[in-house]
């Protein structure tokens with residue numbers, strides 16, 4: 001839970017400068033939320049992520065540990081930005097932050113692939129605004145269609 005709160009705070013920091021500008025509602029995070037099922041990464045991106053994972057992450061994790069009900073119980077419904085920031089700041093556990101942003105993004109793409117999300121023709125966006133608007137969906141979360149921002153900030 002702590003990491004989700006930290007992720008939320010970062011989203012806020014990332015969007016604060018944007019709020020000062022008269023941007024379309026979509027750019028302020030109120031626009032349509034994309035699903036991780038909508039072909040949001042490319043197969044090439046995931047293949048590179050797979051290589052990185054095999055080199056750096058497999059000492060401690062199996063690919064399977066980033067799939068299934070336990071993983072989705074932690075991450076389902078979160079934005080890809082939350083996952084990206086978590087990986088960037090916490091992994092690899094003994095040497096956090098040592099991959100490039102591009103490599104972390106490729107690993108996120110690989111995790112999507114592991115979870116059966118279809119690849120598409122455009123790469124995952126490399127910015128907080130784009131990633132914040134893509135929700136990591138399970139079948140259940142997709143059915144419930146909970147917007148990220150409602151879930152994250154509580155709208156209270």
Ligand code: HEC
Pocket residue numbers: 053056057058059060061065066070071074087090091092093094099107
């Ligand atoms: C030295 C061992 C080690 C390495 C290498 C490592 N991790 Fe981890 N990882 C952990 C531990 C331990 C945790 C449990 C959380 C914690 O202790 O911070 C974890 C947690 C995670 C989680 C959250 C798991 C969940 O179910 O919520 C993800 C995702 C993750 N790691 C991905 C990665 C990726 C991707 C890499 C490679 C870039 C990586 N890790 C490299 C040890 C490692």
